[in-house]
Amino acid sequence: GQQLNQSPQSMFIQEGEDVSMNCTSSSIFNTWLWYKQDPGEGPVLLIALYKAGELTSNGRLTAQFGITRKDSFLNISASIPSDVGIYFCAGQLKGGSEKLVFGKGMKLTVNP
Amino acid sequence: EAGVAQSPRYKIIEKRQSVAFWCNPISGHATLYWYQQILGQGPKLLIQFQNNGVVDDSQLPKDRFSAERLKGVDSTLKIQPAKLEDSAVYLCASSLWGALNEKLFFGSGTQLSVL
Numbered sequence: 001g002q003q004l005n006q007s008p009q010s011m012f013i014q015e016g017e018d019v020s021m022n023c024t025s026s027s028i029f030n031t032w033l034w035y036k037q038d039p040g041e042g043p044v045l046l047i048a049l050y051k052a053g054e055l056t057s058n059g060r061l062t063a064q065f066g067i068t069r070k071d072s073f074l075n076i077s078a079s080i081p082s083d084v085g086i087y088f089c090a091g092q093l094k095g096g097s098e099k100l101v102f103g104k105g106m107k108l109t110v111n112p
Numbered sequence: 113e114a115g116v117a118q119s120p121r122y123k124i125i126e127k128r129q130s131v132a133f134w135c136n137p138i139s140g141h142a143t144l145y146w147y148q149q150i151l152g153q154g155p156k157l158l159i160q161f162q163n164n165g166v167v168d169d170s171q172l173p174k175d176r177f178s179a180e181r182l183k184g185v186d187s188t189l190k191i192q193p194a195k196l197e198d199s200a201v202y203l204c205a206s207s208l209w210g211a212l213n214e215k216l217f218f219g220s221g222t223q224l225s226v227l
Contacts (some may be wrong), residue, residue: 044218
């Protein structure tokens with residue numbers, strides 16, 4: 001199946017620090033989505049991106065849809081302890097079905 | 113608004129046994145999805161329903177997995193017989209119409225351990 005390469009796989013940061021993560025693919029995507037999953041819960045949508053070059057913010061979160069349509073990044077500024085969790089990128093392929101393809105996730109740990 | 117309900121939360125079975133998971137989507141959502149999430153991986157779509165019809169089951173191991181949504185509301189996913197590699201969290205999600213760019217709402221999942 002299609003692969004999304006998500007990096008880094010994990011990060012350990014201090015409260016107040018910023019963190020960046022990205023997702024790349026060899027395929028072109030129509031949509032890029034970023035989800036957060038807390039332990040024992042399902043993923044929750046954080047940000048959705050629909051146009052190449054689009055830069056979208058949601059509070060302390062900022063995400064961008066890459067110009068090539070093959071990548072996206074997510075930034076979290078001024079991290080707080082409740083940012084702990086696993087962050088997934090997901091995309092819908094250009095010319096494909098509506099099926100979402102997920103990355104492997106990035107585990108974020110925030111030390112207070 | 114009530115979210116996507118799944119049960120049970122946890123299930124432990126031995127290999128070759130059968131197991132079933134239940135999902136009740138958000139009221140009014142026509143599209144229902146079952147995802148498999150293996151530890152350390154992102155969710156992988158197993159099957160997508162639009163009302164009571166199957167839209168995509170290309171990644172469903174049909175020799176052992178089956179799913180139904182007979183009345184177009186709640187759904188059941190069954191594994192028979194289970195294998196060790198089926199150990200995973202099974203997530204159900206729903207969306208209003210299943211259109212491109214539509215938001216998916218996920219349940220809390222059923223964690224399956226096959227021993």
